[in-house]
Amino acid sequence: MNNTLTIRKGQLGLLAKQGDFYQILEAGEHRLPWFNKPDVVVIDVNSGDVAPELADYLRRFQPAWVEKYCLVVDTTDNETAAIWRDNVLVEIVPPGARRLFWRDGDSLRAVHLDTREVQVPAEIVTAVLQPRGRDAAVKGREAILIVNVPAWHVGVLKIDGVTQPLLSPGLSAYWKINHLVEAEAVDTRLQALEVSGQEILTKDKVNLRINLGANWRYGDVLQAYGQLAKPLEHLYRELQFALREAVGTRTLDELLENKQVIDEVVSAQVVTRMAPFGIEIASTGVKDIMLPGDMKTILSRLVEAEKLAQANVIRRREETAATRSLLNTAKVMENNPVALRLKEMETLERVAERIDKISVYGGLDQVLHGLVNIKGNTHAA
Structure with a gap:
């Protein structure tokens, strides 16, 4: 007795007995013996x-x-x-x-x-x-x-x-x-590098917390990577070293008097050290300088005292000028009775501005006669 095996297009049939392949069947209808039926392995040729x-x-x-x-x-x-x-x-x-x-x-x-x-x-x-x-x-x-x-x-x-x-x-x-x-x-454009949170002691043992920024670029990429395993890490360390040298060798007063000194020292040092490695430094700058809390209080009191001293000097200078002006006015009046009388009239006028009514006795002739006598005494003098 026989039975039928269909092998479709794109397939192959492998016939085996006891694990040994003895025939391969292509696409089509194939009759297989009913007894002693072989093992059939159908293969998809697109697999x-x-x-x-x-x-x-x-x-x-x-x-x-x-x-x-x-x-x-x-x-x-x-x-x-x-x-x-x-x-x-x-x-x-x-x-x-x-x-x-x-x-x-x-x-x-x-x-x-x-x-x-x-x-x-x-x-x-x-x-x-x-x-x-x-x-x-x-x-x-x-x-x-x-x-x-x-x-x-x-x-x-x-x-x-x-x-x-x-x-x-x-x-x-x-x-x-x-x-x-x-x-x-590797990016060849200008890049920014931040060196943040650097705590450094000044020459006079004041602890400062400084944030530094740098703008840089690769001048020669092969030169940089030929000498440095990690160029960016090396640049970061050089900025740290330069910042510590700039701050640690100066007192707090020196740094406060000339805040640009940190930028100048760091820039000069890093530019020199990074040039042999093909890295160009465009600019460096300190972004923040943070003082300890107690030092802030001391500096605030110092600034307040300085401003008060300056205000006292200005006030005394103005008082001296005013006193000198009064002295000069007194000397003029001492030698010129008319000027003194005019000053009296000016004072009277200021007083009269606050008075509603003034009564004059003796008439206008008496007032003019007094003025003539003042004039005559002036010529006699």
């Missing part, structure tokens, strides 16, 4: 590679099947292989691999690539970055390091510990297989 155990078995015992139904992809220690199906990259095979892939007509092909050429071909990069479905990412893409250098940046690339020429803005990719590849994007 990708052949399972490792089955691949070893086919290589050893069914080489003809391998040649007809499989794509052989064996890579050396210095190469990888890109697997394309219908011109779509599906997998990157690592070096030293022995792989079999089920053929599906002419849709499957393998391209071997020499990893001693560290830069990945543009065709592979484009295929890896091509948008895909959630589960359709290229298998083995972790073998590639993709470097994205933004605008206004340069890329520092090290291959096997050797620094390469700077990378321009844009995309590039490198094999991580058989190589140690490191890349970092």
